[in-house]
Structure formats: structure tokens, C-alpha cells
Amino acid sequence: MAKYVYDFTEGNRNLKDLLGGKGANLAEMTNLGLPVPPGFTITSEACRHYLAEGATPDALEQEVAEHLGALEERMGRRLGQADDPLLVSVRSGAKFSMPGMMETVLNIGLNDESVHGLAKQSGGNDRFAWDSYRRLIQMFGKTVLGIDGELFEHALETVKGDRQDTDLGAGELQTLVETFKGIVREQTGKDFPADPREQMRLAVMAVFDSWNAPRAILYRRQERIPADLGTAVNIVAMVFGNCGNDSGTGVAFTRDPGTGRQGVYGDYLQNAQGEDVVAGIRNTIPLQELERLDKRSYDELMTIMETLENHYRDLCDIEFTIERGKLWMLQTRVGKRTAAAAFCIAVQLVDQGLISMDEAVTRVTGDQLAMLMFPRFNGGAGKRRIAKGMNASPGAAVGKAVFSSERAVELAGQGENVILVRRETNPDDLVGMIAAQGVLTSRGGKTSHAAVVARGMGKTCVCGAEELEVSVSERRFTAPGGVVVTEGEVISIDGTSGVVYLGEVPVVDSSVVEYFEGAEPDEDLVKAVDRIMRHADAARRLGVRANADTPEDAARARRFGAEGIGLCRTEHMFLGERRQLVEDLVLATGAEERQAALDALEPHQKEDFVGIFQAMDGRPVTVRLIDPPLHEFLPDLVDLSVKVATGAATDKDRALLAAVRRLHEQNPMLGLRGVRLGLVIPGLFAMQVRAIAQAAREVPGARPEIMIPLVAAVQELEAVREEAVAILAEAGVDALVGTMIETPRAALTAGQIAEAAEFFSFGTNDLTQMVWGFSRDDVEASFFSRYLELGIFGVSPFETLDRDGVGRLVALAVADGRRSRPDLKIGICGEHGGDPDSVHFCHDTGLDYVSCSPFRIPVARLEAGRAALSDSDSDTR
Ligand code: ADP
Ligand code: MG
Ligand code: MG
Numbered sequence: 001m002a003k004y005v006y007d008f009t010e011g012n013r014n015l016k017d018l019l020g021g022k023g024a025n026l027a028e029m030t031n032l033g034l035p036v037p038p039g040f041t042i043t044s045e046a047c048r049h050y051l052a053e054g055a056t057p058d059a060l061e062q063e064v065a066e067h068l069g070a071l072e073e074r075m076g077r078r079l080g081q082a083d084d085p086l087l088v089s090v091r092s093g094a095k096f097s098m099p100g101m102m103e104t105v106l107n108i109g110l111n112d113e114s115v116h117g118l119a120k121q122s123g124g125n126d127r128f129a130w131d132s133y134r135r136l137i138q139m140f141g142k143t144v145l146g147i148d149g150e151l152f153e154h155a156l157e158t159v160k161g162d163r164q165d166t167d168l169g170a171g172e173l174q175t176l177v178e179t180f181k182g183i184v185r186e187q188t189g190k191d192f193p194a195d196p197r198e199q200m201r202l203a204v205m206a207v208f209d210s211w212n213a214p215r216a217i218l219y220r221r222q223e224r225i226p227a228d229l230g231t232a233v234n235i236v237a238m239v240f241g242n243c244g245n246d247s248g249t250g251v252a253f254t255r256d257p258g259t260g261r262q263g264v265y266g267d268y269l270q271n272a273q274g275e276d277v278v279a280g281i282r283n284t285i286p287l288q289e290l291e292r293l294d295k296r297s298y299d300e301l302m303t304i305m306e307t308l309e310n311h312y313r314d315l316c317d318i319e320f321t322i323e324r325g326k327l328w329m330l331q332t333r334v335g336k337r338t339a340a341a342a343f344c345i346a347v348q349l350v351d352q353g354l355i356s357m358d359e360a361v362t363r364v365t366g367d368q369l370a371m372l373m374f375p376r377f378n379g380g381a382g383k384r385r386i387a388k389g390m391n392a393s394p395g396a397a398v399g400k401a402v403f404s405s406e407r408a409v410e411l412a413g414q415g416e417n418v419i420l421v422r423r424e425t426n427p428d429d430l431v432g433m434i435a436a437q438g439v440l441t442s443r444g445g446k447t448s449h450a451a452v453v454a455r456g457m458g459k460t461c462v463c464g465a466e467e468l469e470v471s472v473s474e475r476r477f478t479a480p481g482g483v484v485v486t487e488g489e490v491i492s493i494d495g496t497s498g499v500v501y502l503g504e505v506p507v508v509d510s511s512v513v514e515y516f517e518g519a520e521p522d523e524d525l526v527k528a529v530d531r532i533m534r535h536a537d538a539a540r541r542l543g544v545r546a547n548a549d550t551p552e553d554a555a556r557a558r559r560f561g562a563e564g565i566g567l568c569r570t571e572h573m574f575l576g577e578r579r580q581l582v583e584d585l586v587l588a589t590g591a592e593e594r595q596a597a598l599d600a601l602e603p604h605q606k607e608d609f610v611g612i613f614q615a616m617d618g619r620p621v622t623v624r625l626i627d628p629p630l631h632e633f634l635p636d637l638v639d640l641s642v643k644v645a646t647g648a649a650t651d652k653d654r655a656l657l658a659a660v661r662r663l664h665e666q667n668p669m670l671g672l673r674g675v676r677l678g679l680v681i682p683g684l685f686a687m688q689v690r691a692i693a694q695a696a697r698e699v700p701g702a703r704p705e706i707m708i709p710l711v712a713a714v715q716e717l718e719a720v721r722e723e724a725v726a727i728l729a730e731a732g733v734d735a736l737v738g739t740m741i742e743t744p745r746a747a748l749t750a751g752q753i754a755e756a757a758e759f760f761s762f763g764t765n766d767l768t769q770m771v772w773g774f775s776r777d778d779v780e781a782s783f784f785s786r787y788l789e790l791g792i793f794g795v796s797p798f799e800t801l802d803r804d805g806v807g808r809l810v811a812l813a814v815a816d817g818r819r820s821r822p823d824l825k826i827g828i829c830g831e832h833g834g835d836p837d838s839v840h841f842c843h844d845t846g847l848d849y850v851s852c853s854p855f856r857i858p859v860a861r862l863e864a865g866r867a868a869l870s871d872s873d874s875d876t877r
Contacts, residue, residue: 004046005063007070008039013312018043020232022093025332032311034304034329038074039088039236040067044095047208047230056205068200068235075237080109080196083117087132087238089274090203092210094231097333098219102231103143103210105203106274107136107238111194115177128243130173135242135273137180137192140199144206147187155179164282166271200235207233215427224794239328241321242273246294249321251277252287252301254309257317257337258391260344264288264302267445274321274330278448279424283466297327308332313354314363315345336452338394339368343528357535358869364532365866366836366859371395372529373516373855375507377494384502386479386491389440389465391498392451396507397438397460398492401485403475405432412436419491421477423470424463425450433459438493440500442468442477460495468500516560516858533858536865537561542842543849544860545622547829549573551611554621557854561861564620565612566761566851567707567829570688571628573608574601582633586659587652591682598687605688609695609704618701622761622829622851624740625688625720627709629673631663669766669775674710674740678720689724693731705736707761712745714752721756736825741813742766750813754820761851762810764830764838768797771806798831801838811845827851836863843867 011019011027019027023041030036042064049057072078077086087109092102110118110133119129138156142149156165159172159179168176184192193199210216211231220227241249252266266287269277277284291298301320304327308316317335321328337345346360355363377396399417402408405428408420412435420436422429424443433439433453438460441450445464454461470477475487483502485491492505512529515521521530545566546557554565574582581601588594612621640657643649649657665671678685689706696702706724711717721737728735739756741747742763750760769776776798784796793802801807810828817824827849832838834856842850843864852860 002045002057002059003063004043004057004060005067006041006043007067008036008041011041016095017229018045018232020044020093020095020234021097021333022091022331023232023234026234026236028311029308029329029332032307034307035327036329037237037239038071039234040071041093042204042233042235044230044232047211047232048228050205050208051211051230056208064204064235071235071237079200080111080114081117082113084121085109085114085117085196087118088200089234089236089238090200090207091234091236092207092231093234094211094225095229096223096225097336098216098223098225102216103207104274105136105139105143105206107132107139108199108203109196109238110136111196114196122240122243125243126170127168127173128240130170130177131168131242132240132273134173134176134180136199137177137184140192140203141180141184141187143210144202145184145188147183151183151187152180155183166282204233204235207231215430218430219427221788221791221794227791236330239321239323239326239330240273241269241323242271243324245270246324247322248272248293249274249277250284250287250290250319252305252318252320253335254305254316254318255341255345257315257335257341258394260315260337260341260348262348274319278444284445294322294325297322297325300327304329310354313349315341339364339371340394340525342368343372343532344524347528347531357531358539361532361536361539361862361865362869364862366839366863369512369529369862370856370859372512372525373510373858375509376496377492377501377505378508383492383505384483385499386481386483386485386502387465387467387500389442389462389468389498389500390445390451391494391496392448392463393439393454393459393461394496395438395460396492396494396496396505397436398490398504398507399437400488401440401477401491402432402436402487403470403472403477405429405435407475407487408432408435419493421468421470421491422450422472424448425453438462438495440465440468440491440493442466442470454495460493462493462495462498462500465498465500517556518559533561533861536862536869538865539868540861540864541868542839542847542860542864543827544857544864545620545827545829545849545851546854546857547833547851548612548854550608551615553854554612554615557857558616558619560854560857562619562854562857563849564622564703565616566622566827566833566849568612568621568623570605570608570624570626571632573605574626574633578604579633582630583652583656585681585684586630586634586663587655594681595683598683602687602691605691606695606698609692610698613695613699613702613704616702618703620703620705622705622707622738622759622827623688623692624707624709625675625685626677627674629663629665629668629671630677631660631665631668634660634663637661637664667775669769675708675716675720676710678708679716685720686723686727689727690731692735693728693733696733696735697731703735704733705738705759707759708737708739709763710742710766711739711753712743714749714756717753717756738825740766740829741810741817742770744770744809747809747813751816751820754817754824757817757824758821759825759827760813760817761826762813762828762830762847764801764806764810764828764832765798767809767830768802768806771809772797772802800835801830801832801841803841807841807845810841814845814847834860839863840867840870843871 008027008030013024013028016024019041079086089106091104115133119126138152141147241247248270250268255262256265267284268290269284314334319331342364346363349355350360399419402418411418417437419438420432421440441463451463468477492501515526521527545564546562547567548554548557549569585597637660692704696704736758738759740763741760826847829851833850834852
């Protein structure tokens with residue numbers, strides 16, 4: 001029989017699927033002997049059942065009652081018992097942490113009677129009891145009953161005036177409770193439920209339901225978390241941080257999530273409960289100051305943090321509460337961190353002997369590396385610095401200030417860069433945060449909602465810039481010195497230093513890029529990147545090549561670690577001053593004129609190849625013969641028509657206009673291009689092959705590979721191959737001749753094609769277009785955002801290779817190709833070659849190399865290393 005409830009003593013950290021992250025880690029801490037309040041977890045399986053069937057499983061009620069009974073026994077109190085109540089929290093907790101996305105209700109079990117019992121229990125602390133009660137109605141009203149939280153906030157503000165919440169006395173809080181109950185009655189037509197068990201039951205359902213709240217759905221889509229996991233629910237005996245100044249609540253990291261440096265990082269708030277710290281209702285104090293306030297708890301906390309780091313072998317974040325000098329642990333998990341911190345922490349843990357270098361490589365990702373390669377501000381010299389907040393999530397962001405999520409989305413939709421400015425963010429701001437370049441808040445610390453979510457998304461964030469007065473209703477903020485910034489004015493925020501500038505600050509290269517460019521590693525971060533890259537390179541099986549068309553790109557690619565060029569496009573060689581020559585080619589009326597035009601192009605082509613072969617210094621260079629439709633090289637139809645209409649046209653213009661009309665295609669991506677051009681225009685491919693051969697003769701050690709685009713049938717390839725082989729033989733140049741696999745038919749007939757090809761290179765951009773039937777330029781603008789919204793795919797198939805569709809064709813072509821020609825060399829040269837997930841796919845599918853743009857090469861190297869290391873992981877398992 002299914003078991004739907006686990007006591008904290010029964011679980012462990014490996015049960016995240018079932019118990020959620022929070023529950024699994026509460027169990028793990030319990031079993032480590034740490035001070036965790038007792039409690040139990042209702043499994044995500046129960047939630048899945050509830051979401052699917054609309055009702056909880058039959059056995060659940062009984063199991064919960066048994067566990068609650070055991071908890072009451074243990075605590076010596078019954079839930080909501082009038083004279084001496086047990087109170088509990090009901091907390092959501094899914095497998096993947098979804099900060100602020102799900103619901104939690106504290107102080108369950110209070111009602112008009114038990115509130116007196118609680119006061120008595122606390123030695124007559126009426127203020128504490130009524131404060132807890134008003135919190136219950138407020139949280140329950142908002143999250144379980146769905147009442148607008150503003151109504152409670154407003155009532156609280158009215159009573160509070162200019163005072164802090166801690167200044168409210170017992171009498172005022174008691175009155176507030178009546179007001180809150182009135183709000184509940186008014187909004188729901190029913191009384192606030194006084195029965196403790198009913199409170200608990202409703203709260204559990206609300207947590208289950210919150211799985212499908214719009215903001216949770218959006219967050220999952222953004223983070224690519226599967227939609228059908230469901231959430232677990234934790235029922236935890238309450239401990240109270242709001243008993244007075246000997247109590248409080250805090251959050252901490254075992255090391256700095258921004259830089260990875262070891263030390264004490266956290267925020268603490270005296271006389272407060274749970275959410276208060278992250279909600280920014282009062283200003284927190286740095287955790288270090290707790291040592292002065294309560295040395296015993298502080299020391300115990302430090303010991304526990306060390307225990308957790310050694311146990312999890314990673315940075316952990318924690319939530320804790322102190323109730324009258326007694327420390328309680330309420331949550332831990334392996335903490336989110338910035339990209340820079342991820343690299344630094346990984347090598348620190350190696351140096352501490354906690355993890356191996358292999359594991360260190362798997363602890364960082366290509367996405368994080370890519371983030372470190374973003375440019376940063378050049379120090380902001382000459383720009384007006386208007387405030388400094390906390391460096392919550394690194395990077396450099398420039399954009400127009402906007403003060404609401406709606407505006408952020410609206411302006412971003414018009415192609416504007418925006419910075420979302422708020423006093424503090426809440427889960428409803430998620431859409432705005434996604435749309436913005438960066439986020440700036442005036443309240444809240446490094447653990448605030450804005451900071452946590454921005455770090456998770458890799459979005460630049462400065463938080464807690466307290467000098468700023470943000471007025472959302474007036475759509476502006478003020479900064480010291482009389483600075484007023486209204487909506488639409490450009491600001492720049494530096495998530496690495498926390499500084500906010502007025503106007504646009506220019507940006508410079510990152511130190512990680514400088515390192516890849518050849519600079520000696522000096523800062524800790526760069527040293528960490530260096531060590532991890534070396535290890536990844538040693539581990540990887542996949543080769544990494546570059547897509548590069550110019551000697552400059554080729555040289556940069558080599559510095560970044562490219563082992564060759566996987567795609568050298570030749571079309572740019574027909575642009576600029578050489579357009580003229582292409583026009584002559586198109587307008588040629590006979591064989592002779594055509595050959596003359598080709599002869600004129602050849603020396604230019606040769607020069608281009610010489611430069612690239614030199615830059616690659618003996619490494620292979622795959623040259624793709626001309627691919628795009630010829631009309632791309634001709635003047636614009638409209639321009640020509642206007643010229644002709646206004647009488648400004650020359651004879652050549654008139655001829656060109658006729659040619660453009662003749663070459664016009666309804667669907668050029670499926671028209672006269674690639675190998676089809678080579679077969680239709682005699683001498684075109686031959687000219688290119690000759691130029692390659694001549695260049696190869698001039699550059700010692702050059703290793704050209706000739707690649708034919710858009711082949712769909714082996715007969716096409718055979719026809720052009722024969723000519724190419726003859727030219728190469730005549731020139732005495734050794735070069736492989738191969739093909740792109742970018743039409744579905746090529747993939748399906750790869751066995752035949754391999755007879756005529758010495759290598760394959762998957763052109764996954766075209767292949768994706770043709771397999772999906774998407775015209776990329778059209779669909780991305782017109783309906784992709786809708787498809788992403790609807791979850792038809794979690795990520796564009798042009799960004800991450802679609803394993804289920806395109807991937808199957810690739811795998812089939814690899815298998816059939818190698819069957820015909822066992823030593824067939826196989827690579828990929830679409831944009832997917834630099835995408836982390838796609839690199840893993842290429843590794844798994846047995847490709848020899850990936851090829852990507854120069855800036856993605858370090859990412860591909862790292863991911864190829866990670867892919868190889870995760871193989872050997874599973875070998876040892
Ligand atoms: P989240 O997932 O948003 O962090 P939590 O379930 O962790 O939500 O709870 C919100 C806040 O309430 C946290 O600060 C947590 O530490 C606090 N809290 C939760 N359960 C208890 C409890 N039993 N006693 C005291 N504080 C609690
Ligand atoms: Mg929490
Ligand atoms: Mg293509």
C-alpha cells in the first residue's frame with residue numbers, strides 16, 4: 001500500500017522526488033542530529049493524486065491523523081488545544097526549489113481560545129500571542145482563502161502609522177485580529193475557520209493547489225521544471241522568533257553566494273517571524289552582529305553551518321529561528337550561487353579535499369561560463385553614480401527605468417532594454433524580471449526575493465539600494481543630491497559592485513575573456529576557470545571546432561581553443577567590392593563571359609583561404625562551397641525598380657532588374673541554393689575548389705576539407721565530387737570531400753551518401769527548419785513566443801537540438817553513415833554546436849566534434865568535458 005506521509009526521522013536527502021527538497025533536507029538535518037522542530041511530510045505522490053483526481057487519496061486522512069497524533073504526543077500538546085496549544089506550519093516544498101513560488105502558512109492552530117493558551121504558555125506574553133494570531137489570519141486569508149493581501153497590509157499600515165510592527169502593543173494587535181476577521185467575513189462571506197484541524201486541512205489543499213498557480217507555472221517554464229511533479233507538504237511544529245528581543249529569525253549562506261569567498265553571510269532580524277526577513281518589512285542586521293546579541297546561538301549556528309558544508313560537500317543556504325535563546329534549524333539546501341561563485345567554490349572544495357577535480361567540473365555549467373564572458377562596465381568613469389546597493393547578481397545592465405512588471409513587458413516587447421525598479425519584488429514581478437535586462441530594488445538583502453530569483457535566472461540585480469526612494473505610483477525614484485529618475489530615463493546597474501549610475505555606462509570585456517584571449521590568470525576567479533577548463537579538456541572525447549569565415553575569427557577561435565574550423569562559409573567572400581564580380585557572373589550571357597567572371601573571382605577566393613589556412617596553422621579547415629541563393633548578392637528589387645521608373649537606371653541596372661525578377665523565388669530557403677547552384681552554374685564549384693587547392697599549395701601544412709551544402713541525394717554529391725576530386729588530384733592537394741547533412745532526405749539516405757562522402761557535418765539549423773517545417777525567420781517573430789507560452793516546447797528547437805525529432809534523424813544518419821563507411825568523420829556545425837544540452841547530445845550520439853561560433857568554444861569545451869565525466873560517473877555506479 002502506498003505510504004503518503006513520512007516523519008522527518010524516516011526521510012533523507014535522496015528522497016527529493018517524494019518528499020520535495022525542503023522535506024528531504026529537513027529529514028536529513030533531523031538525522032544528522034541538528035535541532036529541527038519535529039514534523040512530517042506529505043508526499044508529492046499524494047499531491048499528484050490530488051491534482052489528477054480532484055481529491056486526496058483515501059488513505060491520506062488516516063495517515064495524517066496518525067502522524068499528527070504522534071507529533072502531539074511528542075510535544076505534549078494537542079493541535080490548537082485551548083489552554084496549551086500545539087501550533088504548526090504548513091509548508092510547500094517541491095523537488096526543485098521555487099523561491100517564493102509556493103505557499104506557506106504559519107501559526108496554524110490559533111483561534112479565539114487557543115490564543116489565550118499561547119499567551120499563558122509564553123508566560124503571559126500577550127503581545128506575542130496576538131501577533132502570532134494576526135499573522136495566521138493574514139497568511140491564511142491571503143494564501144488559502146485567496147483574499148487580496150493588500151487589504152490586510154492596508155489595515156496593518158493604518159494601525160502602525162510611522163511605527164515599526166514591533167511597536168504595536170497587545171491591545172492594538174487584538175483589535176487588528178478583529179479587523180482581519182472582518183476582512184475575511186466580508187471577502188468570503190464566511191468566518192475565519194476556528195477549528196485547528198480544518199485550518200490544517202485547508203492549508204494542505206492550498207499548497208497542493210498552489211502548484212498550478214499562474215506564477216508557479218511561469219517559473220517552471222522559465223526554469224524548465226517538469227509540470228507534473230507536484231509538491232510535497234511539510235507540517236512542522238512551530239518555533240517562535242517573535243517572542244521578544246531574545247528571539248528572532250534569519251537566513252544565511254555557508255559562504256558568499258556572490259563570490260564564493262568563505263565567511264559569514266546572512267541577515268538576521270530580532271523579534272520577527274519567518275517571512276519578515278526576506279519580505280524586508282524592517283531592516284535586517286548582518287549575521288555577524290548576532291554574535292554580540294546571542295553568542296551561544298551564534299556559535300552553535302557556526303558549528304552547524306560547518307557540519308552542513310562538510311556533509312553536503314557544497315555551499316548550503318539555511319533558514320533558522322531563535323526562540324528565547326534556543327536555536328532551531330528550519331531549512332537547508334544546496335544554495336544557488338552566481339556563476340563566478342560556482343567556479344571558485346568548486347576549486348575551493350577540491351582544495352579542501354571535499355570533492356575530486358572530476359566532480360568540480362560537473363559542478364559548473366557552460367551557461368555559467370557563458371555568463372562570465374559577458375562584458376562588464378568600465379568603471380563608470382565620467383558617469384554619475386547615484387546610489388550603491390547590494391551586488392546581488394552580477395553583470396552589467398543598461399536600460400530605461402520602469403516601475404511595474406506590466407510596463408517592463410510592454411517596453412521590452414517593443415524592443416527596448418529596461419531595468420525593472422521596485423522597492424522590493426514579489427512573485428508577481430516574475431514576468432517583469434524576465435523581460436528586463438536587470439532588476440534594481442531599494443529594500444531587501446542578498447536573500448530577498450529579487451536577489452534569489454535574479455541569481456537563478458542569471459539576470460543582473462542590485463538590491464537594497466536604500467538611498468533610493470522608489471515611488472511606483474508616480475513612476476519615479478529619487479536619489480541623494482536631488483536626482484529624480486522618471487520612467488523611461490536610462491540607468492545602468494552593476495550587479496558585480498552594486499553601483500547604480502545615471503545614463504548609459506560603456507561596457508568592457510570580462511577578465512575571463514581576456515584569459516581565453518591569452519592573458520595570464522591572476523584573479524581567483526580566472527585561476528578557477530583555468531583549472532576547470534584544463535581538466536575538462538583532458539576529460540572530453542568530443543573535438544571542438546569553430547565556425548569562422550575570416551582570418552580574424554579563425555585566430556580568435558584558435559586562442560579560445562578551437563582544434564580546427566568546422567564551418568568556413570564562403571558567401572561573405574562574394575560581398576563588398578566583389579558584388580560587382582558576382583553581378584557579372586549572373587549577367588553573363590555565354591560560357592565565355594561566365595568563365596571570365598569566375599576567373600576574376602578566383603584570385604580573391606584564393607587570398608581568403610590563404611589567410612584562414614595560415615591562421616589555423618596546420619589544423620583542419622572545413623570549407624563549405626557557396627550555399628545561399630544568388631539573388632542575395634544582387635541589388636534590391638525595389639531599389640532597381642525605382643531607378644528604372646525614374647529614368648536613373650543604366651543598361652546594367654536594367655539587366656540586373658531582369659535577372660532579379662528571373663531569380664525571384666517564393667521560398668528561397670527551399671529554392672536554388674547549395675549543391676543545386678553548383679550543378680546549375682557550370683564552373684562555379686570548380687572555381688572554388690581550385691581556389692582552395694591553390695591556397696593549400698601556398699600554405700605549408702594546410703588541411704582543407706571540402707564540404708558540399710544542401711545535398712539530398714547521393715547523385716548530387718557524386719556529380720560535384722567527381723569534378724572536385726579531379727581538380728584536387730591535378731593540383732596535387734590532399735583534401736577530404738564530404739557533405740552537410742541538413743535535409744531530412746540526406747539523413748534518411750545517409751547510408752548511400754556516406755559512399756560518396758568522407759565526412760558528414762550536420763547543419764542542424766536547416767535540418768530543424770525542414771524537419772519541423774518552420775521557416776525560421778518567420779516563425780521566431782510571429783508565433784514562437786506563443787508556442788513557448790503554451791509549452792509546446794520548453795525551449796526553441798533552434799536553440800537546443802530537438803532530441804525527439806531532429807535528434808532521431810541525426811542518430812539514424814550517424815548509424816547508417818558509419819555502417820557504410822566505418823571511418824566516416826562526423827561533426828555538427830549548426831548553432832547547436834555551442835549549446836550545452838546539444839553538446840551532450842552530440843557526445844551521447846557518438847559525433848567526433850562540434851563546431852560553433854568562436855565565443856561559444858569555451859562553453860562547448862567545458863560541456864564536452866562534463867558529458868564525458870558524467871559517462872564515467874555512471875560506469876562506477
Ligand atoms: P519558503 O519556501 O518560501 O522559504 P518556508 O516554508 O520555508 O517558505 O517558510 C516561510 C518562512 O517561515 C521561512 O522563513 C521559514 O523559516 C518560516 N517557518 C516555516 N516553518 C516554521 C516553523 N515551524 N516555525 C517557525 N518558522 C517557520
Ligand atoms: Mg524557506
Ligand atoms: Mg544550411
